[in-house]
Amino acid sequence: MKYAFKAVEAICIVLLVVFIGYMAGNTGNSNKTPEEIEAAVTQSMDMNGLKKADNGAFRTQFGYDMGEFAGVVYYKSESIMDVREMLIIKLPEGNDGEAVSEKLRTYTDEKAALYESYAPDEFFLLSNSVIEVKGNYLFFCVADEAAVAYESFCDAL
Numbered sequence: 001m002k003y004a005f006k007a008v009e010a011i012c013i014v015l016l017v018v019f020i021g022y023m024a025g026n027t028g029n030s031n032k033t034p035e036e037i038e039a040a041v042t043q044s045m046d047m048n049g050l051k052k053a054d055n056g057a058f059r060t061q062f063g064y065d066m067g068e069f070a071g072v073v074y075y076k077s078e079s080i081m082d083v084r085e086m087l088i089i090k091l092p093e094g095n096d097g098e099a100v101s102e103k104l105r106t107y108t109d110e111k112a113a114l115y116e117s118y119a120p121d122e123f124f125l126l127s128n129s130v131i132e133v134k135g136n137y138l139f140f141c142v143a144d145e146a147a148v149a150y151e152s153f154c155d156a157l
Contacts, residue, residue: 061076069091130146
């Protein structure tokens with residue numbers, strides 16, 4: 001009986017070490033390209049009036065250069081009164097996305113303050129925007145179907 005207990009204890013310790021090793025190595029990072037994820041997300045959204053933006057528009061809007069990241073897909077509205085936009089960033093190794101997430105929160109808060117008094121629909125979209133980091137990807141969306149787009153993003157990873 002004494003030896004059976006020691007054997008069970010040893011097996012538990014080995015399993016615990018294997019589990020901890022697995023969890024330490026499992027970062028949740030995706031090997032998918034931003035374009036693969038883009039395809040899934042754009043199918044779940046109404047893309048009418050949204051246009052894929054270039055590096056200049058991205059830099060103007062957020063203050064970052066696309067080259068700072070491992071990949072960027074950015075769509076923004078063609079109309080100045082339409083706040084809809086969608087951003088997928090593949091973060092470079094060692095970047096947890098916290099600084100970018102904080103910048104996006106500030107961006108949406110400031111934009112919401114501008115729209116609050118005269119464009120309640122746009123204010124609502126900004127107030128319900130999605131800013132999430134999952135593994136090595138950041139997702140930002142301001143749209144009616146932001147939650148559905150985020151689900152598609154997660155499924156695509």
